[in-house]
Amino acid sequence: MKYISTRGQAPALSFAEAMLTGLARDGGLYVPETIPQMSAADIRALHGLSYEETAFRVMRPFVGDSFSDDVFHDLIASAYANFDHGARAPLVQLAPGHFLLELFHGPTLAFKDFAMQLIGQLFEHELTRRGERVCIVGATSGDTGSAAIEAFRGLDAVDVFILYPHGRVSEVQRRQMTTPDNANVHALAIDGHFDEAQARLKDMFNDFDFRDRVRLAGVNSINWARVLAQVVYYFSAAASLGAPDRKVSFTVPTGNFGDIFAGYIARRMGLPIAKLNIATNQNDILHRCLETGEYAKGSVSPSISPSMDIQVSSNFERALFDAYDRDGAAISQLMDELQETGSFKVSQGALETLRDTFGSGRASEEETSATIRRAQARMGELLCPHTAVGVKVAEDLRDPATPMVTLATAHPAKFPDAVEAASGIRPPLPIRMADLYDRPERSTQVPNDLAALETLIEERIAK
């Protein structure tokens, strides 16, 4: 199995190489050269399997010979061993035909743990085998950062630097990033919003001298391995609702387009998904794009679902690559245009292809709060604000003939202020995190400036 870049100019890599490389050297994102298929019989055979066994069967064909079957089995088992729920990703019924896929039972209470816990294991195994060390830099709007720190803290073969937007993450998210005291963890509060943090991260990858000097690696969904691990729960959810003999739709609270792109891969592998609905908050570039064909950056506007306060959705490039029949030159041109003018127009053919798979909707702040209130009052279900965006959009777009699964992407206790304001209930943190507010914090405020960031990182890893 080889991985190729969406911009067509970088060398094709194996799974392990693509995982350690992160952003392709032509600025593109790695995608599998071909998409492995799961037949109806393969999907039917998932019924009743553990999450770990499903994960092995779904991901195995993408891994090629990078990891042996035995090693891959063991790493998957270790990745999910410390989740709080036996099913790992349980489904609960919200209303007739509408289900929540709870993805918040991992160590940091958000869906990011599904991928991050696994790639922590994969990185450590591969780096130890090679005798190498890497410097991970990540950009976060709150959840990727905490999940990455949890997965990589204390590991010998990595330093991990996380850029989070100063003052724009919830207090729980911030404390999850600033309280671990491991020497290899560095929480950096950048003066700017998530898009700026992600842009500086990509600048670092495109500065080849720096990249090679520090042996830069990425654990954002830039990294294909992140997307792959998220494909699994689409299979586990759909199989438990009757796939392959029944179609299912999914609604996904969306920001950087990584999670929903994993659903797209599941669909391309043969999972009978009727529709994948993109649910955005007021930062709705994707919804506007699907409606009008114009992908046009607006200004980022802070919301009560801060992890989705994103206007440049990195993984949309991967979907465009397929919609443009895998024409890397066309994608390069669109991305240059975005950089220079702040927008581009999607061709009619590509737009139709995208609309074939994706629906979209948007929830305002008031609608999000009202959804939290309503779900609590009617169903006794406390939703995090991101999940509430998903539930609102799912309700708007639902076809009653097809079961709908909305991804519950974070635990409500990560966003207690917004949840309490909407429902009157302050969700408590799990007991294992009860002292989070008492732990000392460690963070460095940094400017939105590439040279300053690179200098700081090099100084820290030289120590």
Ligand SMILES: Cc1ncc(COP(=O)(O)O)c(C=O)c1O
């Ligand atoms: C809680 C939560 N929901 C939804 C999203 C959006 O996911 P994605 O960026 O993969 O679209 C994020 C951020 O990734 C998040 O942290």
Ligand SMILES: N[C@@H](CCOP(=O)(O)O)C(=O)O
């Ligand atoms: N919402 C994310 C943003 C980064 O997304 P990623 O999936 O590309 O890591 C976050 O919580 O940081």
